[in-house]
Amino acid sequence: MKRMEFALDLFTVFTLSAGALFFLAGTVGLIRFPDPLTRLHALTKVDNVGLGLVVVGLIPQADGWGAAFKLVVVWLLVQLSGAIVTQLIAGAIREWGPSA
Amino acid sequence: MSGANLFGICGAALVGLGLYGLITNPEPLRKILAFNLLGTGVFLIFGLISRRAAAAGFPGDPVPQAMVITAIVVAFAATALAVALVLRLLEQTGRATLGADNPVSEIGNP
């Protein structure tokens, strides 16, 4: 039992660290990339992977299935709205130019 | 000093910032925005009060929290009314400023 818990904790540490690194990468991309479309790409894709890793890492720490389920629901919602909103912004950039 | 105090000080600073924007910004819309900022500063101060009362072992005092919830909703209603007024002003006059009838380019800087 103890060993199981330790393994789960190790899993959490690993995935959360990876998630945090993805967030860092996203921000670096946001700052360094030259034009809005690539920045958008850095922002949404990388950060969504980061959030996904954070959620996966948090699931073993959640008490009860309800809390874990809620984590996944939030993640799915962010994926859904994030993907569509990115399309919207990208469409706006294409139509009105990068300076819009 | 606890974390809650930090948010209280932040609230006080936001009140100052909002007040400054309210006074110095000539555009009515920016004034509305500044007033909202001032309001959130006051709410944060309520948050500190709520947290202070937590000394008795509760996560927070529900009374100030309920007041802040009410206040946020009322602030939105007031903002909506103010924005509608500004837009009506624009419709009627083609301008959205509260300046004098004869536009003065600089006030307070002779």
Added chain:
Amino acid sequence: MSSWFFADAGLVLLVLAIGASTIFARKAFDAAIAFVVYGLLLAIAWVRLSAIDVALTEAAIGGGMTGTLLLGAVARLRSAEPDNIRLGLPVRLATGFCCALVAAGLAGTLLLLPEAIPTLAPAAMENLVHTGLGNPVAGVLFAYRALDTLLEKVVLLLALLGVWSLAPNNAWNGIPGLRLYERPNSTLTFLAQILPPVGIVVGIYMCWVGANAPGGAFQGGTILAAMWLLVIIARLENAPSTGQLWLRIGLVLGPAVFLAAGLAGLVSANGFLAYPPGYAKPFIVTIEFALTISIAVVLAMLAAGPSKQVQQE
């Protein structure tokens, strides 16, 4: 707790920086978008203050609704003649100094407050069992200070009356002049088809859990209002004309039910807005449900603005 201190300090600095940029931004658009970000950040700050009910309200109304309202207004004002009235530097400096004094005075007062200030929290918690609720904030809103909440609903209706009365004479009872998205069958249409079902479920969930956990009529109603606006903006549904009967019924339903429950208290319990012992929770849940509908309608109509065009029927 102390390990959180530096993170809290960072959060506070960030809130202040974004707040300052809403004031000092040169263009109105920049200020409005900064205000949206500011509202969303404040939600995290409220979570850190253990006020989750407030965090939910702030994210929904402070960030989402107010931000959208301001962004819409900024877009309209783009056509306004620019006005270059600017205060001179000495006046700005003096104002800044005075405002800094106000802020410093306020902060000083807050820090000088005794650590153990009088609180109603124990009393609020002790009597919560009588209401059958598990969420103390809901207890304050709907039991201890129910009169405030009732009057707040009246204030919302008054504000809406104010907004509506700004309509031109010939547009009274017309359709609100909310800006719509021009193109049909776009990505936005897709979003407006996908998001509202999720949003409606979340809204009802918020209203439902409000009795026992953070949430409630305000938060639920705001989500419903936002989803309705989204559907209208994407042109999947027409904005209703302000004279429509169902709309007016929706507006007053919540306050009316609240008032009726309050008057029933005169007969069945010992005063106005008193609930009969043992039945407090069903009363409160009914009121909250009706209020959720009314809040959704009022907030959406407030954001939609005064009517613009005469109804075409």
Added chain:
Amino acid sequence: MDNFLFLIASFILATIAGGLIIILQRPAEVDRLMAAQLLGTGGVAILLILAIATKASPIADVALMLALFAAFATVAFVRDAPDPQNTARQ
């Protein structure tokens, strides 16, 4: 474990703060819009970690709200973007 969660949350907060400050300096409006979206993902991550670390699952509801309303700001922007004819603005 709580200390580790705190560390990660602070780290994500720091990266978001950096991103926000830089983005809000940019002249283009779309860039500024990304700030809201950045908070839509990063803020959600912070809140979810907080929910687990403080064992208060209602905080996850706040994350839900954040995700819903961050998208809403973009809707307002796309709706209000000016006509392609007069894009003469910085």
